[in-house]
Every structure is written in C-alpha cells, then in structure tokens.
Amino acid sequence: MLFAVRFTDKPEQTTLRLALMDAHLQWLRCHQGKVLAAGSLRPQPEADAIGGLWIVEAADKAEVEALLQSDPFWSGGLREGVEILSWHRAFPEPVMI
DSSP, X not given: OEEEEEEEXXXXXXXXXXXXHHHHHHHHHHTTTTEEEEEEXXXXXXXXXXXXXXXXEOSSHXXXXXXXXXXXXXXXXXXXXXXXXXXXXXXXXXXXO
C-alpha cells in the first residue's frame, strides 16, 4: 500500500533542522525501498522549511508509524506532528519527479 505522510515541524527550529540534516538524509538513503519520495514543505520557495512530505510503501499504517519514529528528524525532536493518509494514484504509471 502507498501512504502520503505530511509532517509539520516545531516553529522556529531551522537551527535544529540543519543540525539533524546529514543524519536525516543518510537515514532516507537507507530507507529508499520504503520512502519512495521525500522533501521539505515551504510556504514560499525561498522560505525556511516548515515540514515535509513522503510517499511511503508499507503494509499498513502501523508500519509507517514505526518507520518514521526511527528518522532523526523525529527522534531528534524537530517534528511537531504527522498526518498519515492512504494514497491512491490517479495514473497507473509512476510519475517521474
């Protein structure tokens, strides 16, 4: 199953985000088989990130929850909240991002 995972960061935590970034990116590389797409969310292109969005392949929501808890952004205290939704493609072929 595919899931869309939307994260919100704690406000005013750009310094913490930068401190955890290398570990977070390494974690994402190690989990590319599950986290199919990932990136930050920003109110404007030049603004600081306020959260993130992933597309995750997992058996169920519990697997997604367990996965995200091992992410350094989560365990390091950057994240304020998360929304996990079942995602269903409109087009059968993968979209190249």
